Amino acid sequence: MTNFSDIEITQNRSMQSDIELHLKACDKMFVPPLSGRVDLHDYSIKLFEKSNRFEAWCKDVLVGLIAVYLREDKTAFVSNVSVLKEVEGMGIAGKLMNKCLSHLKDEHITLIELEVNVGNSRAITFYEKFGLKCRDNKSNNLKYTLTYF
Numbered sequence: 001m002t003n004f005s006d007i008e009i010t011q012n013r014s015m016q017s018d019i020e021l022h023l024k025a026c027d028k029m030f031v032p033p034l035s036g037r038v039d040l041h042d043y044s045i046k047l048f049e050k051s052n053r054f055e056a057w058c059k060d061v062l063v064g065l066i067a068v069y070l071r072e073d074k075t076a077f078v079s080n081v082s083v084l085k086e087v088e089g090m091g092i093a094g095k096l097m098n099k100c101l102s103h104l105k106d107e108h109i110t111l112i113e114l115e116v117n118v119g120n121s122r123a124i125t126f127y128e129k130f131g132l133k134c135r136d137n138k139s140n141n142l143k144y145t146l147t148y149f
Contacts, residue, residue, distance in 0.1 A: 007064075007087070008057045009095060011103070014065070019053075020044035022062040026082040031120035051079060054100045056092045064092040066100045076104050078114035081123070097130055101146075112146040 014022075023040045027033050034040065047053065047067045056064030064087070067080040078100070083093050104112060114132065116123045118140050127144050128134075136143040 006058050007090070007092060009099060010055045010057060011099070012053050012055075013057070014048070014053055014055055014062050016044050016048035018062045019047050019065065019067075022065055022082065022084070023080075025084055029082065029085060031117045031123070047080065052103070054096045054103070056083070056087075056096055058087065063087045064096050066093075066096045068100060068104070070104075070107065070109070074107075074109055075111040075113065076107075076109045078112060081114075081126075093126065094129075097126075101130065110147065114144050115141040116144060118142055 020041055023034060023044055027035050027040065034043075051067040051069050054066040054068070055062055061084075064083040065080060066078065069077045069079055071077070081093060081097070083096075101112070112132070114127065116127060118137070124134075124142065124144075130146070132144040132146045134142050135145050
């Protein structure tokens with residue numbers, strides 16, 4: 001059993017292959033599965049090339065990932081939040097989210113956005129815990145935002 005002292009939190013350490021392996025391992029945990037919405041190989045390339053990544057590592061395995069796109073207008077879009085099933089319940093997602101939000105504040109980001117499937121109650125609870133608010137619930141995907149002044 002891994003304990004939290006074995007986990008290293010980093011930023012932008014992963015390679016595209018690490019991201020792809022992580023997404024494949026987490027695929028079925030997304031609601032609905034991620035592979036039903038995107039090509040995992042192409043998505044991992046996009047995340048590697050264009051996002052800021054907040055990562056949790058256990059030895060050489062990427063066990064947690066938050067990927068965020070920073071826009072020129074000082075807004076950000078959280079594209080991915082995922083943690084391997086083997087390390088769920090250890091507080092890794094929360095630690096990554098805290099690091100991500102702190103970084104975005106330091107970058108003077110004024111608005112953070114993300115979308116979550118209406119059926120993903122666990123993720124909704126997680127996002128609301130960090131102060132994100134639902135701004136649009138007219139479809140299967142809820143739009144959440146957090147505004148900094």
